[in-house]
Amino acid sequence: MNRKIKYLIWDWNGTLFNDVRLGIDIINKLLNQNNLPEITFERYRSIFTFPVSYYYKTAGFDFSKTPFEILGKLFMDEYEKRKYQMNLFDGAREILELAKNKGIGQSVLSAYKHDTLVEILKHYQISEYFENVSGLDNIYAGSKEHLGIELRKKLNFKKEEILFIGDTLHDADVAKAMDVNCVLISNGHQSAERLMDNGNIVLSDIRELKNLI
Structure with missing residues (x-):
């Protein structure tokens, strides 16, 4: 090459x-808000995928209770607030x-x-x-x-x-x-x-x- x-x-x-740590922090915040167990750094990197809706399901979210569109919007709202804390x-x-x-x-x-x-x-x-x-x-x-x-x-x-x-x-x-x-x-x-x-x-x-x- x-x-x-x-x-x-x-x-x-x-x-x-x-932005990996930021992504993990925000997804854990959403899991907490939905009374679901948090995921570790290792677990996150073993399940993260595209489309990201697939990994949300694997993380434990039930889209019949909270649609992905809502979860995705909540994630990105928090991400946009904090993205300049990363580098x-x-x-x-x-x-x-x-x-x-x-x-x-x-x-x-x-x-x-x-x-x-x-x-x-x-x-x-x-x-x-x-x-x-x-x-x-x-x-x-x-x-x-x-x-x-x-x-x-x-x-x-x-x-x-x-x-x-x-x-x-x-x-x-x-x-x-x-x-x-x-x-x-x-x-x-x-x-x-x-x-x-x-x-x-x-x-x-x-x-x-x-x-x-």
Whole structure:
């Protein structure tokens, strides 16, 4: 893969942005409010998935009592209040700058709502690194595969020249749908054990990308 990469496609939450602990804290708050047992860090990373409604069910929520639309809205309202308490993963800016200096193009592809994604990239002063920013048109974090396919149409590069970087099996699925290479980083929303399914390339830290680009 080394020296061939001309374009990076970044996932946001859990890949560049370290919001894992925030996500766990908020879901536990909702579980408490619904008289359900909290989940641990390890349990969270073993059940988190896309669409996120699936993991809400596994966490214990009963949608016949409280619909997912309500739970999802409560989650995002709290997330939006607290998102600026978080920060990028250590080494993220370094890798973004390294790619820029090497002339490697970069985009963000996320299940986060598009307008809030644009806003948060500006807040953390990294908008300049990205040619394209693609987010969903809603707050419910479903599949972003359709966004990936649309982005792929804009990129005039071969499969081996594009690297998708994410932190979930959904990212690997999206990369496959886009027909691009993928690496997953295991300090985000899913554990290394889960990410290794299907022979995915898994890194433990974003700084390991230095060896791939």
